[in-house]
Amino acid sequence: xxxxxxxxxxxxxxxxxxxxxxxxxxxxxxxxxxxxxxxxxxxxxxxxxxxxxxxxxxxxxxxxxxxxxxxxxxxxxxxxxxxxxxxxxxxxxxxxxxxxxxxxxxxxxxxxxxxxxxxxxxxxxxxxxxxxxxxxxxxxxxxxxxxxxxxxxxxxxxxxxxxxxxxxxxxxxxxxxxxxxxxxxxxxxxxxxxxxxxxxxxxxxxxxxxxxxxxxxxxxxxxxxxxxxxxxxxxxxxxxxxxxxxxxxxxxxxxxxxxx
Amino acid sequence: xxxxxxxxxxxxxxxxxxxxxxxxxxxxxxxxxxxxxxxxxxxxxxxxxxxxxxxxxxxxxxxxxxxxxxxxxxxxxxxxxxxxxxxxxxxxxxxxxxxxxxxxxxxxxxxxxxxxxxxxxxxxxxxxxxxxxxxxxxxxxxxxxxxxxxxxxxxxxxxxxxxxxxxxxxxxxxxxxxxxxxxxxxxxxxxxxxxxxxxxxxxxxxxxxxxxxxxxxxxxxxxxxxxxxxxxxxxxxxxxxxxxxxxxxxxxxxxxxxxx
Amino acid sequence: xxxxxxxxxxxxxxxxxxxxxxxxxxxxxxxxxxxxxxxxxxxxxxxxxxxxxxxxxxxxxxxxxxxxxxxxxxxxxxxxxxxxxxxxxxxxxxxxxxxxxxxxxxxxxxxxxxxxxxxxxxxxxxxxxxxxxxxxxxxxxxxxxxxxxxxxxxxxxxxxxxxxxxxxxxxxxxxxxxxxxxxxxxxxxxxxxxxxxxxxxxxxxxxxxxxxxxxxxxxxxxxxxxxxxxxxxxxxxxxxxxxxxxxxxxxxxxxxxxxx
Numbered sequence: 001x002x003x004x005x006x007x008x009x010x011x012x013x014x015x016x017x018x019x020x021x022x023x024x025x026x027x028x029x030x031x032x033x034x035x036x037x038x039x040x041x042x043x044x045x046x047x048x049x050x051x052x053x054x055x056x057x058x059x060x061x062x063x064x065x066x067x068x069x070x071x072x073x074x075x076x077x078x079x080x081x082x083x084x085x086x087x088x089x090x091x092x093x094x095x096x097x098x099x100x101x102x103x104x105x106x107x108x109x110x111x112x113x114x115x116x117x118x119x120x121x122x123x124x125x126x127x128x129x130x131x132x133x134x135x136x137x138x139x140x141x142x143x144x145x146x147x148x149x150x151x152x153x154x155x156x157x158x159x160x161x162x163x164x165x166x167x168x169x170x171x172x173x174x175x176x177x178x179x180x181x182x183x184x185x186x187x188x189x190x191x192x193x194x195x196x197x198x199x200x201x202x203x204x205x206x207x208x209x210x211x212x213x214x215x216x217x218x219x220x221x222x223x224x225x226x227x228x229x230x231x232x233x234x235x236x237x238x239x240x241x242x243x244x245x246x247x248x249x250x251x252x253x254x255x256x257x258x259x260x
Numbered sequence: 261x262x263x264x265x266x267x268x269x270x271x272x273x274x275x276x277x278x279x280x281x282x283x284x285x286x287x288x289x290x291x292x293x294x295x296x297x298x299x300x301x302x303x304x305x306x307x308x309x310x311x312x313x314x315x316x317x318x319x320x321x322x323x324x325x326x327x328x329x330x331x332x333x334x335x336x337x338x339x340x341x342x343x344x345x346x347x348x349x350x351x352x353x354x355x356x357x358x359x360x361x362x363x364x365x366x367x368x369x370x371x372x373x374x375x376x377x378x379x380x381x382x383x384x385x386x387x388x389x390x391x392x393x394x395x396x397x398x399x400x401x402x403x404x405x406x407x408x409x410x411x412x413x414x415x416x417x418x419x420x421x422x423x424x425x426x427x428x429x430x431x432x433x434x435x436x437x438x439x440x441x442x443x444x445x446x447x448x449x450x451x452x453x454x455x456x457x458x459x460x461x462x463x464x465x466x467x468x469x470x471x472x473x474x475x476x477x478x479x480x481x482x483x484x485x486x487x488x489x490x491x492x493x494x495x496x497x498x499x500x501x502x503x504x505x506x507x508x509x510x511x512x513x514x515x516x517x518x519x520x
Numbered sequence: 521x522x523x524x525x526x527x528x529x530x531x532x533x534x535x536x537x538x539x540x541x542x543x544x545x546x547x548x549x550x551x552x553x554x555x556x557x558x559x560x561x562x563x564x565x566x567x568x569x570x571x572x573x574x575x576x577x578x579x580x581x582x583x584x585x586x587x588x589x590x591x592x593x594x595x596x597x598x599x600x601x602x603x604x605x606x607x608x609x610x611x612x613x614x615x616x617x618x619x620x621x622x623x624x625x626x627x628x629x630x631x632x633x634x635x636x637x638x639x640x641x642x643x644x645x646x647x648x649x650x651x652x653x654x655x656x657x658x659x660x661x662x663x664x665x666x667x668x669x670x671x672x673x674x675x676x677x678x679x680x681x682x683x684x685x686x687x688x689x690x691x692x693x694x695x696x697x698x699x700x701x702x703x704x705x706x707x708x709x710x711x712x713x714x715x716x717x718x719x720x721x722x723x724x725x726x727x728x729x730x731x732x733x734x735x736x737x738x739x740x741x742x743x744x745x746x747x748x749x750x751x752x753x754x755x756x757x758x759x760x761x762x763x764x765x766x767x768x769x770x771x772x773x774x775x776x777x778x779x780x
Contacts, residue, residue: 004656006655030630031647031701032630034647035695039694043690066621066624067587068624070631094291098494102490102494103300105328107328128291130298131269132266137264161506162309162484162486162487170295170303194494194496198493198497199497200496202500203495204496223682230622232622234618234625235691236715236717236724240720246681327586327588351551355550355555358552358555359754361753364582364588364752367588368586387550390551390554394526396524421766423747423762434559454755455756458719462760
């Protein structure tokens, strides 16, 4: 078997890091920086199984949960310069993450986008208002119930509490459906990081299943997601996800629902 | 059915945001900012089922877990200006959160209070020392065991390890009982966020039950808590809490303990 | 029984705080600061059951998960001044934490080390490159599998997915084995905080067992770890760990594996 060359690996990592962050990659000064180059960029971001746009969305959500303003700016700047995501899409990503990780974490992303956009001299993004016309609350509730099915691939329960009512009215009735700002597949990666970070079994199981059952994400991409997620959340959190991904891929391949 | 008007909703959100943050609410520039106004303030903080003081305590604890210094300052400033919480109470809240979320997270709150108090020119708060007089360690232990029953509504186990000993001696024997600084009901909201964020099943179940069994919080308020908590922690974490709240309300209504 | 004196306790806390942070401890101005002195330093860091180097590693990892830049700097400065940890070891700790808590959290530690080292005028640390010579990927995989056994005390499963492959190749094949930078016992404390923060049952159980089964950590030290961890993560998260520690100590004393 042919030997692998550490200098080739480092050169690959340096090149990918420069692409991902949108700036020349400086020489590592610490073991951590070296591992970013030689493992995270050279051996993870380099993998073909998941596109770079998806990896950015996982990375952004991960950096928001770690409350790392520096890393948020790195990914935002790289995504904008490399045209992996537009300002409009990043603004929608911040809103989406607010729902799946809390408004303060969404705010960390939104602030990072503002700082980078100002530094790069970008104009404010166009945005669709949440509501422009008067609405019938009954219609809003029904539209939310329908969008729940569209996203989750199964119907939601009755909106019996303030929390459950807000899921129907706002989360699905007003937020998910903003597809002119960010497509459904992209929203999946943000959602998946949010549910994985929560450690909550039911959302983890239902969303991993729905991501594949909806056609947004292939089983092999979901396996790549586990690795990319591990980079940002740490190996122990990802180990739980690896187990559920195995199980849900079997269900998807057998054409079964998540709770079969 | 009469239609609802988006401009009325936005005006309501703007007004409540100004009250909650203690400053005029600027026009939203991003979808996230718009959702703060039209959903978080107009449709959540506006709800009558939970008083604003309780919502502030949930918000402060939530922002501490998200490590958002900006949001911590917003809530601290608003709570002080609107007289929902005093500096003394906010200082106690920081200590309480240290126990339920770690000293570093308590420190994020304490630092935010210091920055805002300085900006507003407020004097240092009066405070009760943890211990002013010599104490008998046996008495401290017994007082802690009694305060545990007072708070949890059931007796704690034997202090068989360093961790369990500290629960009795410090958590209940010296911290919870500082009711001259912050009342028991207010401490509940901080505690609830801390246990919900931990994802730890037993503390979640026992504290949700104890909050109601003690009379500090009504079942309907607990349902409102789930929604307010979801705003700060994200929907997936709150989904677990919604399930436990349903279950514990049934136990409370049947007069049963948490583990019946 | 003789009475304990609050002034003696405060004096002890002040002295230990000054040692741990490497700077004179100012007079507390808030209840939180008072509790740092009179509980955290006087009654926890003062305990003989766990050495200070171990407590620093738990504290650093805990502050990284709380995203507290201020507390990270306090511990880094104190550890360096008191010669509990070298710059080389702190750099390795940042890398180790990246694996168990995500690269962004490792980055928070690495940045804090850089800021403190610059402030103290320390030279850059020597470091061993991740790979200096060409390697056979099959050998790397086998070495990783062997190091897994060395650390976990049982064999890992097949590297059937990108995530599992990276565990073998990088986590154990390239990272854990950097013992010339940081010894195995020290790596345990960082690992333990990482798995405890994840809330993931299997890593929590296997790593608590392995820490003792490997001889890196005695049962009594593990009990002290629960308390020190609680200081940084909050009582609810530590309550889960206390339960697992009880259970795993019994297994260790009976000579049983973690899943017996």
